[in-house]
Amino acid sequence: MPTTTSAIAKSQPAAPATEAERFQTGRVLTISAGHAVHDTYTAFLPSLLPVFIANLSLSMTEAGLLTVFMQGPSLLQPFIGHLADRVSLRTFVILAPAVTAAMMSLLGVAPDYAVLASSW
Numbered sequence: 001m002p003t004t005t006s007a008i009a010k011s012q013p014a015a016p017a018t019e020a021e022r023f024q025t026g027r028v029l030t031i032s033a034g035h036a037v038h039d040t041y042t043a044f045l046p047s048l049l050p051v052f053i054a055n056l057s058l059s060m061t062e063a064g065l066l067t068v069f070m071q072g073p074s075l076l077q078p079f080i081g082h083l084a085d086r087v088s089l090r091t092f093v094i095l096a097p098a099v100t101a102a103m104m105s106l107l108g109v110a111p112d113y114a115v116l117a118s119s120w
Contacts, residue, residue, distance in 0.1 A: 031093065034093070034094075034096075034097040035097070037097050037100075037101060038096065038097040038100050038101075041100050041101050041104040041105075042070060042100065042104070044104055044107075045066060045067065045070055048107065049063050049066070052066070052107075052116065056110075056112065056113055056116065058113060062113055062117075065117065066116065066117060069117050080092075103119045104119075106119065107119060
């Protein structure tokens with residue numbers, strides 16, 4: 001009975017995976033945690049809007065524009081993706097959640113609307 005190549009391949013033990021081929025659980029969890037922190041901090045805005053409106057005497061238009069300013073950078077996603085295909089954005093991936101956390105933590109001390117709006 002002739003043996004086929006697939007039958008031989010099935011009977012041979014698989015070669016051990018190299019470091020590059022193994023799933024990198026630690027790295028995936030680190031990036032996932034950073035993304036979760038980023039999303040959590042940006043979700044603070046709706047609950048903080050009444051405080052900002054009272055403390056800075058904002059109009060409803062100004063308060064609503066804060067949400068627009070927060071979502072504005074998402075328009076850059078196609079360009080960031082294009083750039084990520086060409087160069088390593090490792091530093092960007094690490095620093096983006098940290099910058100978001102720092103800026104969102106400082107919103108409570110913003111002295112006026114211009115500072116508040118530019119922090120996004």
